[in-house]
Amino acid sequence: MAKIAVLGYGVVGSGTVEVFYKNKESLERKAGQELDIKYILDLRDFPDSPYQDKFVKDFDVILNDDEVTVVAEVIGGLKPAFDYVKSALKAGKSVVTSNKEMVAAKGAELLETAKEHKVNFFFEASVGGGIPIIKPLHACLSANEIDEIAGILNGTTNFILTKMIRDGMGFDEALKIAQELGYAERNPSADVDGHDACRKICILASLAFGKHVYPDSVHTEGITKITLEDVEYCDSYDAKIKLIGCAKRENEDKISIGVFPAIIKNESQLAGVNDVFNAILVRGDATGDVVFYGKGAGKLPTASAVVSDIISAVKHSDTSLSLRWRDSEQDFIRGFGEFRCAHYIRLRANSVDVTKAVVKALFGHVEYLSAKKQPENELAFVTGVISEKEADDACAKAADGAEILGRIRVLDY
């Protein structure tokens, strides 16, 4: 009999309890033993809950109860979640979490603590909601060296971009609908500015490349500058704009990593990922490209990932799996000025002919795109693969006789 404690009874917490009791019988079969949730920690009262007798407000009750062997932390944020998780691990309890902020900020430390105390620290729900990605990346792809990871990691921004692409809706209007549907917060910055996607690519990169990647060392851009004009030019290029988090092994000691809107050709598996869905592409040296697709958020998908981690933790109670990464030095991440890809550039020219000559001189051969209501003095084109610094320099020079209206990286997945 394994006893579990759930920390936090918000959306994911109540979903976790719901999924657990709905599928309890099959979960026990899979775990090979009886299971029960003994405590639910929340400061609020839930007088109408059928789980009335399980609620506690003091974390120490859980910490000091040796019967509790697995703790599911679904509070979110760093405080007090981190302290709870750290002390639970030190007390010899395995912890599973959906808390991407905590894993991205403190993953290396918590994995080390788990190892020292011979317990597990699992976080499948922290990336990709209900999509199995952490365990497949760690276990199923263990025979591969991972060369590259790229994903649509944030459902809110993907919903907004899908509205812009499919319905020709402007960013502000699409954001408003996302807020009305509960996909976006009233303050949408964490989503639309790319911070949420950044935390997730940090977790994936840490796992794939074995060293902790901290969010503040990652070049991060959101989607607020994307316009319907850009969407239209991309249509003529058979491509879609997606918010991508990507990380690539450059050599033994360096990786490239970034979060930004990117143009993806329609033939890519990532281009067909619409609405609130997420997808993660993993490029392994033996297996080639593998893509995992599904709902990246939501009560039940996320809860199902938490519950499956609970089952894994129960089954491997005395095994510290090799899921871990080391802490890292700053110079593990290559400067973003060296990031290489093609660039889409849109500009307003004083003279189209002159500007085309300048573009050729600065960027070499480029591919010009078109849009339905393209103004006469507007040009949009895709360059060859150049570094970020080269693109910056050339754009600065081009801005002499033309106004740069938009610039989006073009990725090849």
Place this chain on the structure above:
Amino acid sequence: MAKIAVLGYGVVGSGTVEVFYKNKESLERKAGQELDIKYILDLRDFPDSPYQDKFVKDFDVILNDDEVTVVAEVIGGLKPAFDYVKSALKAGKSVVTSNKEMVAAKGAELLETAKEHKVNFFFEASVGGGIPIIKPLHACLSANEIDEIAGILNGTTNFILTKMIRDGMGFDEALKIAQELGYAERNPSADVDGHDACRKICILASLAFGKHVYPDSVHTEGITKITLEDVEYCDSYDAKIKLIGCAKRENEDKISIGVFPAIIKNESQLAGVNDVFNAILVRGDATGDVVFYGKGAGKLPTASAVVSDIISAVKHSDTSLSLRWRDSEQDFIRGFGEFRCAHYIRLRANSVDVTKAVVKALFGHVEYLSAKKQPENELAFVTGVISEKEADDACAKAADGAEILGRIRVLDY
């Protein structure tokens, strides 16, 4: 130090040895111990191989060597693979395999033997090549009741259909190219008649629904009857023809299962899966739709799945995981006559007006499709959702005044 034996040095076997030694260092880190391949079993001689000293021709050498704790069976087929695997399990050695024929025919028995002897029997490589699907289905989705699984499970037929759809190439010509490229065997029956896909959906259904599904109880059709005319009509329907293996939980005691060409709307994640790629959609009650995409075959992708299973087997050497299913009775599978879906029907009418009236009387409201060079007396339409038996009956009646030229099921994934 764990010692491994590889049975068979064909495409997958040599790939397994290659991937193992290429990534040996990181594999040992992941396994937490030193690893080596002690034996390679093959009846042939490989005088130029760098692994000269590892080759043996007598399986008993491996069986009787207590140092060998993990056996990778990549011979394929039932004989002698099954005897080797069974006796290895009985001797207390874990077995990993890429052999879909053996798992589909003998999975329940081998899982039971593995359980009795407290060892593992893993078969990630038997479905979806390098795509992690068996372990995610078993472990990561453990919190879900699986309601449905559908997949593009055979790369050869998907390559042929992609050639037909993209390049307007006929079946015979596309098959010839597949053979030239080494994607299809000289005798292509196992692929184009659906038997390979059938074995894979049997394995997935057995795992998802907990009872062994035997290939000979599954309605199986191949792609040999698909014509370019059908492809064209589907184009006007915004859909693609794919060879699909699908299984669905109908109630506590029954599942539906089948392998056949099916029409899939372009907005489905399965419609964008081209060339030799595979994809598997899993519909869970909590997580919703999750899709796994990647290379379904090939030396290195398949070998990487074998090697990752070897690592899992080494790490969980004394744990018999709950990966298993029971043997089943025939009545576990619902008769295919009760299978329900929409149907695409193409027919040559004696009189278009009369036939349209007959179609309305027999099928109710249908959606008519069009094709560029559509003959005047040809009709193609999609029915509502009806059972197989209803479709058979209505088609038999319609055949009175019209010739049925084609009929393809329409699935909604």
